[in-house]
Amino acid sequence: MKPIAPFVLVVLLVPALAACKARPAIPPTEVLVSAAASLTDVLREAQRQFEAENKPVKIRFNFGSSGALQQQIEKGAPVDLFIAASTAPVDALVRKGSVSATAVRVIASNEVVLIQSASTPALVRSWDDLRQSQVTKIAIGNPEHVPAGMYGREVLERLGLWPAVERKLVFGEDVRQVLHFVESGEVQAGIVYGTDAASSKKVTVVAPAPAASHAPVVYPAAIPIDARNAAGAKAFTDFLISPKGKAILGKFGFGTVD
Amino acid sequence: MNSLLWTLWISLRISLLATALVMVVGLPLAWMLSRPRWKAKGLLDVAVNLPLVLPPTVVGYYLLLLMSRGGPVGALTQRLWGASLIFTPTAAVLASAVLGLPLFVQAARNALEGVPPEAYEAAQIDGADRWSAIRRIYIPLAWPGIWTGLLLAYARSLGEFGATIMVAGNIPGKTQTMSLAIYSAVQAGHDSAANLLSLILTAVASFSMWVGLRWRNPARARRGGGSP
Structure with missing residues (x-):
């Protein structure tokens, strides 16, 4: 049997190294939104309308659990907008200095x-x-x-x-x-x-649940201090709390906030 | 459909690259661990196997710390090209490789330990130096075990979820693998999409394992069918 290991090694190593080379993470027209997985459908719908009205801006989503998304932002993940399923993860980011308290807006509520x-x-x-x-x-x-x-x-x-x-x-x-x-x-x-x-x-x-029996269920949207596209993130948040955005949220059963 | 194929491609690419990385890093480790007792061998043994014991999300959290700006890997990549690896496919490759490494090292090391010392002695008499003995005696004789290790690492990588979602995120079209897409579909309540994705992942995994196991067969390897 021929020693094939070095051959296999080279064949597999070349693409591996190619994948490791530097590349700019996100083009400036892109807005990376880390959002609670429970918002998947409503945000996809909002994305369609928003992108149609705001060419060439593109929204990219990173859906996950609010806690994990918080950890990623805390460790410097390049996120432009964080939409959480509760205030706790956003509060934690404000405390740790990853988000300024003035960059948080509530976009929706739930029962x-x-x-x-x-x-x-x-x-x-x-x-x-x-x-x-x-x-x-x-x-x-x-x-x-x-x-x-x-x-x-x-x-x-x-x-x-x-x-x-x-x-x-x-x-x-x-x-x-x-x-x-x-x-x-x-x-x-x-x-x-x-x-x-x-x-x-x-x-x-x-x-x-009776309204007084729990803290209000709200979805805060926060723009991290290190956001690369804070303008795009703000535009998307503005859209979500506009009448058009509220109509989409309402369609999926979410309450809206004034 | 197009985005489904793209997701599948992301999955396969990450798994194959992770497997290649495991081979490059793991073969020297397996070699060292297959040698008789030496100082700090036990320590290396524990370190390599740690990802097998820890929950993948914990491994993912450690990797996130390493890749963050304050971490050693993050500081290095920041200096090299001014960006962190968090949310890149490279991060997914690294996460998969770390989790697949112990599986590969165990299999390869067992196979290397099984190579009879007589074979090495005979090669030495014929004038082979250490490196060519490794290349011409040890690796060919241990190949079925090494190949099994590669298959295990590849399989682990294809199903990886917990560590990957921590460091690479779950970004459709960029870092979303099949496993992450299934999670997303379930979270969004798209049960039929989740079923379809699971079915496809099962089929792809079964097919690649079937192909891989055929190549492992030493009888085929002897006929020259061992190299991909």
Whole structure:
């Protein structure tokens, strides 16, 4: 057998080195938006209209969990606009000096709702029904790091239900997982956002959380201090809070803020 | 459809480049670890295998620290070309390579350890120096194991998610791999898109593993079918 290893090595190494050469990260007409994954659909729709009206500006998205997106910006990722699913990650960036407090604007709001599967017989008719012994499993986002779970815990605590339901809770690693648990009937109820409930035909809303039972669910948009295209980021934020942007947000079930 | 093919291309490119990098870095490491006891061998052994034990998101967080402006890699790239690697395909290649490295090193090292000392002694009698013994005796005899290691690293890379999304982001058309696209589709509630993507990734992974395993076969290699 011929010694083929050096040959394989050279063939594979050349493109590897080529990929490592320097290249300017982002052209100046591009706006890189790091956004909470739950905003995927509504932001794509907003992007289509915005790009049509603002040629040649292009929006590029980086969708992920708000916590991970925060870490990336903190470590200097070249992000122009950060749209988070709660105020906590943006507040943390303001504290650490990656975002100036004046560069934060709230673009949308949401509701916290209690849902159950549409296909199984209705077991839960109110928040209080979560106490019942037939309700054995309730899905919420992991309150350690999933914003919807933090709101969920807050609601359960304010309603005085936490001690009764704590042992029944099943944690989802994101709000979509909570939705899937409820859709599949594996749990009797779950706590998600109004927009998630509206996106699925397999679940029904039992009741929204009373307004005073949790901090308002808002989506802040923040322009990092190191943004390369702060002007583009500001233009996109302006679009989102314009009447056109509000119409798109409303279409996907989000509340808007004045 | 076009963007789907592009995503697949990004995935394959990152996996192949990561595999190449693993080979370049991992073969000397496997060689060193296959030699009899020497100072600090245990330390190197632990360091190479660490990514196997840590959750990928933790590995990703460490890499993010290294690549940030304050980190050694970030400071270097900042000086070299005035930009960080965060959110580039190169970052994804590095993340995949770090996670694939222990798999490759283990397989290659076992194979190198299995080469009988007599083969090396015979080569020495014939006047071969150390380097040509490695090239002509050790690597050819250990090749099935080395190739298996490459396949494992490639497979790990194709399915990589946690570390990649930390350092390379999830930017469609740029750093979004098939695994990240599946995550995004699930997060957005696009279940049928997620199913389609999963199906395609499964098919591509199965096909490439099938091809790879055929090449591993020593009988084929002897007939000269060993080189890609």
